[in-house]
Amino acid sequence: MSRAFVKEDGNDLEPLPDLPLSPHPNYVTPRGLTALQTRLRDTQERLALLRARPDRLDKLPEAAAERDIRYLEARLRSAMVIDPAQQPLRAVAFGLSVVVADEAGVESRYEITGEDEADAAQGRIAPQSPLARALIGAEVGDSVIWRRPTGPATLEIVAIEHPA
Template identity: 80%
Template sequence: MSRAFVKEDGNDLAPLPDLPIPDHPNYVTPRGLAALQTRLRDTQSRLATLRARPDRLDKLPEAAAERDIRYLEARLRSAQVIDPARQPLTAVAFGLRVTVAEGSGQTATYEITGEDEADAPLGRIAPHSPLARALMGAEPGDTVTWRRPTGPLELEILKIEPPDDPQP
C-alpha cells in the first residue's frame, strides 16, 4: 500500500477557529452568569474525558471542546452582571419581563436576557434583538412598533414585572 495518503504525524490538528464574539456589551443576569459558569465546567469536564480516551485518533471532538472553552472564558471575562431585582418596574429594562398585546388582542410575555441565555421558546430575548430594542424604555400603556421582516407590528405594554426565576 502506498503511504502517500497516510498522515504519519496525527498531532498537527490546527485549533478550530474561534466562535465569533459580538462587539456589543455582554450583559448577563445572575442566572445567565451561573449558566455560563456551568457550561464552562461541563465543557472542561467533557474535554478531560475526551483526553482520557484510550483511542484518541479523532482529535476533532477535543479541538471543538477547546474552542468552546475559549468562547465561554471570553464571555465570562466580558460579562456585565445586571441584577433584575435592582431594576425599577416603571419601564422595560434588561432582566425584566414584559407582557404586551398585539392589535388583535393576543398577548405575549418576553424577558430581556443576556445573549447566551436568550431562548425564544421560553420568551427570553437578547437585548440587541429588534424586539428588545423596540420594548426598552417603554412604560405600561405605551405602544411601540416592532419592525419585523414581515412588516411592523404595534405592541401595547400591559405590564412589567421581575422574572419568575431571577437567581440561579
Template identity: 70%
Template sequence: MSRAFVNEDAGIDRPDLPELPLSRHPNYVTLRGLETLKARLAQRLEELEALRAREDRLDKLPEAAAERDIRWLEARLAMAIPVDPAEQPLDAVAFGLAVLVADAGGREIRYEITGEDEADAAQGRIAPQSPLARALIGAAPGDTVVVQRPAGALELEVLEISRP
C-alpha cells in the same frame, strides 16, 4: 521516497477548527445567565478531561472542539457584565425584566429581555439587540411601541413590567 507518500500533517496534534464568533455587543447577562455560562464551562471542562483520558485518542477532533468551546465560554465569561433584575426599577422596560404586552387583537405575550446567550424565543427570552427588545426598552406601562418586521409594523401595548 516519493513526496506523494509523505503525510504532511504528521506531527500536528489537533485539527484546526475555526473559532466560534464572539458578539460585538456588550455581554450583559442576568445572574441566571451568568450561572448558566459557568455551568456550561464546568461541563465542557469535565468532557475535555474525559476525552483526554480515553485509551484510543487517535481522533483529536472531539478534544479540539472541546478546547475551542472552552476558549469561547471563557471569553464570554471574561466579557460578562452582570445585571441583577432585582435592582432594576419597574417603571420602564429594561434589561433583565419581563414585560407583558398586548397586540392589536388583544393577544397577550410575556417577554423577558436577557443576554444573548440566554435568548430563547420559545421561552419568550429575547436579546437586547433584537428589534423587539430595542422597541420595548424604555417603554412604560400604557405605552404603545411599534416593532418593524419584514411582515410589516407590529403595534404592541405595554401592559405590565415585572421581574422574572
C-alpha cells in the same frame, strides 16, 4: 500506495477557529452567568473525558471542546452582571419581564436577557433583537412598533415585572 502521502502521527491538528464573539456589551443576568459557568464546567469535564480515551485517533472532538472553552471563557471575562431585582419597574429594561398585547388583544410575555441566555421558545430575547429594541424604555400603557420581517406590529405595554 506510497507511504510518503500517509500521515501517521496525527498530533498536529490545528486549533479550530474561534467562535465569533458579539460586538455588543455582554450584559448577563445572574441566571445567565450561572448558566455560562455551568456550560464551561461541563465542557471542561467533557474535554477531560475525551483526553482520557484510550483510542484518541480522532482529535476533532477535543479541538471542538477546546474552542468552546475559549469562547465561554471570553464570554465570562466580558460579562457585566445586571440583577433584575435591582431594576426599577418604571420602564422596560434589561433583565425585566414585560407583558404586551398585540392589535388583537393577545398577550405575550418577554424577558430581556443576555445573548447567551436568549431563547425564543421561553420568551427570552436578547437586548439587540428588534423586539427588545422596540420595548426598551417603554412604560406601561405605551404603544411601540415592532419592526418584523413580516411587517410592523403595534404592541401595547400591559405590565413590567421582575422575572419569576
